[in-house]
Structure formats: structure tokens, C-alpha cells
Amino acid sequence: MDEDVVAIFIPIVAIVMSLSIPIVFAIVDYRRRRDIVEAHHKERMAAIERGMEIAPLPESFFMGLEKKRRPGAPLLTGLVWLFIGIGLFMGLAAVAGRDVAWFALIPGGIGLAYLIYYFLEGRKEALPGGASGPIQP
Numbered sequence: 001m002d003e004d005v006v007a008i009f010i011p012i013v014a015i016v017m018s019l020s021i022p023i024v025f026a027i028v029d030y031r032r033r034r035d036i037v038e039a040h041h042k043e044r045m046a047a048i049e050r051g052m053e054i055a056p057l058p059e060s061f062f063m064g065l066e067k068k069r070r071p072g073a074p075l076l077t078g079l080v081w082l083f084i085g086i087g088l089f090m091g092l093a094a095v096a097g098r099d100v101a102w103f104a105l106i107p108g109g110i111g112l113a114y115l116i117y118y119f120l121e122g123r124k125e126a127l128p129g130g131a132s133g134p135i136q137p
Contacts, residue, residue, distance in 0.1 A: 036061070074118040082111030 040057055047054045085108025093101035 033061075072118075074114045078111045078114030078118055080111070081107050081114060085109070085111055 037057070044054055085104050085106070088104035088107060089101050092104055
């Protein structure tokens with residue numbers, strides 16, 4: 001195979017794979033959930049025939065892939081990004097010079113944005129009910 005042909009196929013394969021992986025994941029997740037609902041329906045119908053009642057599926061099943069975020073997650077994420085930026089800046093400054101090291105400000109800026117968000121809004125989420133004041137009994 002010619003090198004030019006391989007060079008053309010690399011981005012095509014990368015784009016196709018990056019688009020197909022989430023689609024395949026969504027299809028597999030849909031089928032898994034459908035099978036669970038069908039099994040639960042059959043179990044419920046059998047219980048109704050016997051005169052029994054079973055609990056419905058939990059609400060979290062219908063939420064999908066939404067993960068419940070921990071209250072301190074923006075703080076941890078901000079610290080990680082900030083220190084990655086600092087480490088990259090120091091490493092690139094030593095290896096490639098200051099002109100290239102300024103690109104390390106990108107992850108550092110992302111970290112600062114997360115930290116600013118945490119100190120402005122994230123602490124409110126940590127308290128029950130999203131209250132910003134002291135917890136009342």
C-alpha cells in the first residue's frame with residue numbers, strides 16, 4: 001500500500017471510530033434497559049396472576065447515565081487541572097523554552113475556572129437544600 005493512501009485513511013478511520021463508539025454504546029445501553037424492563041414486566045404480570053404485588057422499578061433506573069456529582073467535585077477537578085497546568089508550564093519552560101510553555105496556561109486556566117466556580121457556587125451545593133447559610137436544625 002502506498003504511504004499516501006495510508007495517510008488518507010488514518011483521519012477517516014479516526015473520525016468514523018470516534019463517531020461510532022458513542023452510537024454503539026447508546027444502542028447497547030438501550031437494549032440492556034429494554035431487557036430489564038421486559039423482565040420486570042413479566043415478573044410483575046406473574047405476581048399479579050398470583051395475587052401478589054411487587055415494587056416498581058426505582059426512579060434512578062429512568063434517570064439514564066446522569067451521575068450524581070459529589071459536592072466537592074469541582075474543587076478536586078480544579079486542583080487537578082491547575083497543577084497539571086503548573087507542571088506543564090515548568091516542564092515545557094525547561095525543555096522547549098518560555099515561548100512554548102505559555103500553552104500550559106490553557107489547562108491552568110481551566111483549573112482556575114473550576115476553582116472560581118467552586119468558591120462561588122460549589123459550596124452552596126455542598127449544603128443540604130442548596131442553602132448558603134448555616135444549617136438550621
